Amino acid sequence: MSKMRIWRKPDSMSVVFIVLGAFILLLIFVPLLKTIFSSSPGTLWNTLLEEDVYSSILLTISAALTATLIGLFLGVPLAYLLSRHQFRGKRFVEAIIDVPIVIPHSAAGVALLFVFGSNFLAGKVFHSIGIGFFGAFAGVVIAMVFVSVPFLIDSAKEGFKAVDVRLEKVARTLGASPWKSFFRISLPLAWRSIFSGSVLMWARGLSEFGAIVIIAYSASFLGWNTKVLPVLIADRFDFGLDYTLPVAALAILISLAVFITLRTIAYKGEKA
Amino acid sequence: MIIIKNLKVNLGDFLLRDVNLDIKPGEYFIILGPTGAGKTVLLEAIAGLYPVLEGEVWIGDREISSLSPEKRGISIVYQDQVLFPHFSVEENIAFGLKVRKYPKNEVKANIDNMAEMVGISHLLKRSPITLSGGEKQKVALARALVTEPEVLLVDEPLSALDPETKEGMQRELREMHRRVKVTVIHVTHDFEEAVALGHRVAVLNDGCIAQVGTPEEFLRRPSSEFVARFALSRNIFSGRVVGIEDGCALIDIGGTKLIATTESKDDVRLSLRPEDILISPEPLRSTARNCFQGVVSDIADRGSVVYVTVSLPPDFICLITRQAFDELELRKGVRVWITFKASAIHVF
Numbered sequence: 001m002s003k004m005r006i007w008r009k010p011d012s013m014s015v016v017f018i019v020l021g022a023f024i025l026l027l028i029f030v031p032l033l034k035t036i037f038s039s040s041p042g043t044l045w046n047t048l049l050e051e052d053v054y055s056s057i058l059l060t061i062s063a064a065l066t067a068t069l070i071g072l073f074l075g076v077p078l079a080y081l082l083s084r085h086q087f088r089g090k091r092f093v094e095a096i097i098d099v100p101i102v103i104p105h106s107a108a109g110v111a112l113l114f115v116f117g118s119n120f121l122a123g124k125v126f127h128s129i130g131i132g133f134f135g136a137f138a139g140v141v142i143a144m145v146f147v148s149v150p151f152l153i154d155s156a157k158e159g160f161k162a163v164d165v166r167l168e169k170v171a172r173t174l175g176a177s178p179w180k181s182f183f184r185i186s187l188p189l190a191w192r193s194i195f196s197g198s199v200l201m202w203a204r205g206l207s208e209f210g211a212i213v214i215i216a217y218s219a220s221f222l223g224w225n226t227k228v229l230p231v232l233i234a235d236r237f238d239f240g241l242d243y244t245l246p247v248a249a250l251a252i253l254i255s256l257a258v259f260i261t262l263r264t265i266a267y268k269g270e271k272a
Numbered sequence: 273m274i275i276i277k278n279l280k281v282n283l284g285d286f287l288l289r290d291v292n293l294d295i296k297p298g299e300y301f302i303i304l305g306p307t308g309a310g311k312t313v314l315l316e317a318i319a320g321l322y323p324v325l326e327g328e329v330w331i332g333d334r335e336i337s338s339l340s341p342e343k344r345g346i347s348i349v350y351q352d353q354v355l356f357p358h359f360s361v362e363e364n365i366a367f368g369l370k371v372r373k374y375p376k377n378e379v380k381a382n383i384d385n386m387a388e389m390v391g392i393s394h395l396l397k398r399s400p401i402t403l404s405g406g407e408k409q410k411v412a413l414a415r416a417l418v419t420e421p422e423v424l425l426v427d428e429p430l431s432a433l434d435p436e437t438k439e440g441m442q443r444e445l446r447e448m449h450r451r452v453k454v455t456v457i458h459v460t461h462d463f464e465e466a467v468a469l470g471h472r473v474a475v476l477n478d479g480c481i482a483q484v485g486t487p488e489e490f491l492r493r494p495s496s497e498f499v500a501r502f503a504l505s506r507n508i509f510s511g512r513v514v515g516i517e518d519g520c521a522l523i524d525i526g527g528t529k530l531i532a533t534t535e536s537k538d539d540v541r542l543s544l545r546p547e548d549i550l551i552s553p554e555p556l557r558s559t560a561r562n563c564f565q566g567v568v569s570d571i572a573d574r575g576s577v578v579y580v581t582v583s584l585p586p587d588f589i590c591l592i593t594r595q596a597f598d599e600l601e602l603r604k605g606v607r608v609w610i611t612f613k614a615s616a617i618h619v620f
Contacts, residue, residue, distance in 0.1 A: 076554045118363075169316065169350075170349075173319050173346055177342060180371050185356060
């Protein structure tokens with residue numbers, strides 16, 4: 001038997017909200033589509049084959065991925081603690097985590113330089129083991145971690161909060177250690193939020209400009225001295241819009257492709 | 273045997289204190305109390321899921337107060353059938369065996385035995401999300417029992433079930449207990465559930481144990497007004513002993529003089545169970561020493577039973593069957609006689 005759909009005239013509030021929402025969607029979509037379609041496929045392909053472009057793409061993707069892995073390793077445990085424990089100063093800790101979202105990112109770059117520059121404490125420690133930050137891959141990564149890790153921590157925290165704590169308690173009484181309970185119950189049940197937060201962190205790292213331009217305007221990476229995509233786009237803009245448009249289009253296409261793929265994986269089987 | 277000595281748990285805005293219990297091996301023990309009394313906290317403190325401020329918990333000759341939950345030999349079943357949603361029914365039951373590193377063939381055999389015992393063999397491959405409330409509860413029980421705990425803690429396991437499933441699960445719990453003979457500590461706020469299942473009951477009120485005893489003791493000899501109310505003793509009065517008659521006390525409760533078997537001589541509080549009062553259109557000829565005429569002032573229909581309020585004054589709430597209610601043709605304003613024994617009155 002075929003399903004019948006009954007048409008119901010939308011009320012005035014829904015109509016107004018749809019129109020307002022459409023403005024936002026157009027504001028997001030029109031500039032992106034216009035940029036993508038401003039260059040022919042041939043131009044895009046030729047631009048992709050330029051060494052400073054593909055090295056930049058590789059640097060940007062690799063650094064964002066490394067930053068996300070660091071975020072997962074350091075951020076997920078913190079998110080779990082915040083979701084499960086009440087302690088004095090918890091609100092303060094949560095506020096600190098979100099600070100990178102609200103401060104100007106160029107200021108964040110300066111702040112990072114103060115800590116990770118070779119003349120400063122953390123910088124000296126890392127320098128002694130061969131890791132430099134200024135003008136280096138590690139600098140790009142640390143800037144990306146700084147500005148984008150709040151997205152991962154906040155998402156993971158909400159994911160852990162949604163896991164019934166009694167599941168962990170049952171697991172403990174059944175013989176699971178806290179580690180086993182975490183890895184076999186809490187983490188798998190919160191993975192969708194963690195994955196979603198990781199995608200957001202990766203995407204935010206990919207688009208970072210302000211902090212990176214201060215700490216690693218250009219970075220040594222796999223034998224190239226290259227720049228992350230947002231810096232490369234800004235650089236090329238100095239030479240005219242025509243010169244920067246294909247790179248911007250490539251950046252948008254790559255970001256969208258990865259973002260859509262990962263979100264599809266994360267929400268597979270779940271109704272919108 | 274589980275012995276709990278002077279247990280104290282501090283949750284900041286709530287204090288569970290002075291909890292002393294002595295639970296026999298294989299006993300079905302009920303912890304009864306209203307919402308917020310601290311029942312779940314007590315259960316979780318026994319399981320090691322809450323840090324204990326003071327006191328000791330013993331299982332047999334083993335002091336377990338400082339052991340982590342996974343080393344106590346205690347399993348817990350929560351209300352709302354908390355199952356691992358990302359595992360199948362089989363994986364849920366297998367969880368405890370796998371983390372304890374049982375050999376694969378033993379895991380399989382134990383799961384099959386347990387599933388058969390609780391009647392869920394046909395559900396093993398299903399996802400918990402697709403199960404009914406009763407089925408989920410059986411899976412949760414199987415998962416808790418398969419590790420052969422010394423003590424099984426069950427936290428309001430029937431409160432989320434419909435009345436018919438609840439009755440069936442009560443039978444299942446009794447049957448499970450008869451077969452497995454594990455010591456059970458069962459938390460509930462439902463007095464009738466406590467009477468149906470418990471060998472003994474502890475009533476918890478505001479973080480303290482108010483009374484420990486058999487269901488019969490709760491029905492006949494509640495230790496306080498709180499316990500009497502919780503045990504559904506709906507007639508609770510204040511009175512004064514005004515005389516002695518044939519070795520029984522004559523107690524004045526607002527103009528009506530009751531005969532009760534008590535040695536109290538002053539102001540008293542007393543309770544009388546609704547089912548201990550007989551209603552009749554004429555005075556009954558019986559050995560019962562309390563017989564009064566009153567007017568039906570309220571009728572609360574509960575389906576198979578009916579609560580009838582008879583005003584003398586004061587108001588007496590009586591419980592009669594639907595059949596008796598129909599036969600007596602009771603309605604508001606009708607004059608009736610109420611009769612009850614002196615021994616039915618309990619003076620605190």
